[in-house]
Amino acid sequence: MLERYGHGGDLRTAEENFGRPADQFVDFSSNMNPLGPPPLVHRALLSYAQQIGKYPDPAVRGLRAKLAKLHGIDEQCILIGNGAAELIDLTVRAVNPIITSLAFPCFSEYGDAVHKISSGIAPIMLKPENGFELTEEAIQSMTTAMEEPFYMLGSPNNPTGRLVHPALIRKLLAGGATVVVDEAFMDFVPEEADYSLVKEAAGNDRLYVIRSMTKFYAIPGIRLGYMVSTPERIAALRLLQVPWSVNSLAQIIGEGVLDDAEYAEKTLKWLEEERPWLISKLEGLGLSVTPSQTNYVLVRLPSLPNLTAAALQQEMGRRGVLIRDASHFVGLDDCYCRFAIKLRHDNEKLLEALAECLDDFKEDSRDKHE
Known part of the structure; x- marks a missing residue:
């Protein structure tokens, strides 16, 4: 569990859980501006x-x-x-x-x-x-x-x-x-x-x-x-x-x-373009996305056997992508995850890893029914 101390962005725990250096993860579990500091x-x-x-x-x-x-x-x-x-x-x-x-x-x-x-x-x-x-x-x-x-x-x-x-x-x-x-x-x-x-x-x-x-x-x-x-x-x-x-x-x-007014303007322009694009792609993978007015989205996973936020977090982490298991928030069940919105190339990595994981869960489901 990445939320050992109650929050996302815990790269030390990610290193311990998945056996790779912190700089080899793309971190969607914390909601920072992906443009980096001014x-x-x-x-x-x-x-x-x-x-x-x-x-x-x-x-x-x-x-x-x-x-x-x-x-x-x-x-x-x-x-x-x-x-x-x-x-x-x-x-x-x-x-x-x-x-x-x-x-x-x-x-x-x-x-x-x-x-x-x-x-x-x-x-x-x-x-x-x-x-x-x-x-x-x-x-x-x-x-x-x-x-x-x-x-x-x-x-x-x-x-x-x-x-x-x-x-x-x-x-x-x-x-x-x-x-x-x-x-x-x-x-x-x-x-x-x-x-x-x-x-x-x-x-x-x-x-x-x-x-x-x-x-x-x-x-x-x-x-x-x-x-x-x-x-x-x-x-x-x-x-x-x-x-x-x-x-x-x-x-x-x-x-x-x-x-730094230019930094602020650049940030808002990025989010205006990237948020609807990412939401559309996530919905295309079968996830239900809560309408968001900021730089992260809460999603509900599709109904598949053994697919939970915790299970998906583990599979994504093995692929070097960190996500937030939102089931730890009071009021949410084990099918909710939270993703930060990042730059396009990182968002594409998120989507690629998500597609792979969802396919694996679907394949496991088919194997059990054969």
Whole structure:
């Protein structure tokens, strides 16, 4: 099982499982921008030796100033963190909810953070027949009345790739709920301005928006994310944060990549072309693909004897292609996988390996019936 530690992208485990070096895998199990880091990152690494002997800015002022200008909000409304995972954990600790509503399937870190503070979970089970879309009806049918409603929602959601409509979140807020919206993959959405709630979070003390910088800029080794809420809420979160949580290299890279408009445009152009192409090819192989608004797709495998996500992961791994077994997400059965969307030549490798594996499972089925 590649998800030994709960996430994709674990190349060390892949090496141990399949007996080949990490650089010989094509990794579809983690959802990084396949263009690789912007050129600035390489230059920053080369010059970083001159600064490594100095403490990082404890307030991360340079990056906060750039993000404030980008979003048109006050710097005091922004907290920089050691990746989105730290900010999820900090928010749950600060709010300390009695019950947390989660829409399953969702990012496992939500549940992990909630369990750490012994909060209960009110599950909202998203339905495959509805494309795993979060609707008002789903919320009303699956949650019980709570004095202080608290929701953690992904938009786009991981692993489904579905956006949550802002009107639904606004309705929850108007009803007295506190809402955390994880927008870790929002940068990949061309209509970001229509769906992101960053600006609204800066003026609403019951709304928290979390953003990641590692996925879009392909820098997962540099843990970097940020949170937006009112100055009062951000100040409370900062009191819980470990000093120097964000190292100086992350701060330098974070400031630099925000200036690369050409990289952002190239990324959106690539995804606009590649996502529909890959979805069409996957459907041509008999897989059911959940509509996605971001850089990964959730698929359901065709019904074949012995074909499960775990079995397919093993067969694909032997061929040097890593995929995510999505059955580990609450609410999904053993027929679901998640694939990142990569560059065309890598996507073709995915499709070739998938076709081979599916043919093998079909052949095994025929042999057993003869």
